[in-house]
Amino acid sequence: MPSKIIDVKEYVVRAHQRTIHTRIFNFVCQQCQQPTQRETFGPRPLYCEQCRHPQAPKKSAVPLKKRKPRAMTYRSDEGRVG
Numbered sequence: 555m556p557s558k559i560i561d562v563k564e565y566v567v568r569a570h571q572r573t574i575h576t577r578i579f580n581f582v583c584q585q586c587q588q589p590t591q592r593e594t595f596g597p598r599p600l601y602c603e604q605c606r607h608p609q610a611p612k613k614s615a616v617p618l619k620k621r622k623p624r625a626m627t628y629r630s631d632e633g634r635v636g
């Protein structure tokens with residue numbers, strides 16, 4: 555397949571509405587390895603409907619609030635003159 559490099563100019567897309575359509579994907583689920591079919595708006599899905607909705611939602615091992623803050627180095631007085 556021939557190819558070449560072209561220059562694409564920068565441009566801004568204004569906010570707008572657009573109609574998008576679903577696509578039906580036939581694929582093999584990454585979880586249960588079963589051939590399945592799903593209709594999605596987005597890209598090709600990885601999991602079938604069953605694996606996509608886990609029966610028992612797992613709780614995160616470390617709650618967000620209990621995470622330690624990142625150690626950060628503040629250098630406010632270095633390199634100043636006067």
Ligand SMILES: [Zn+2]
Binds near residue numbers: 587605
């Ligand atoms: Zn599955």
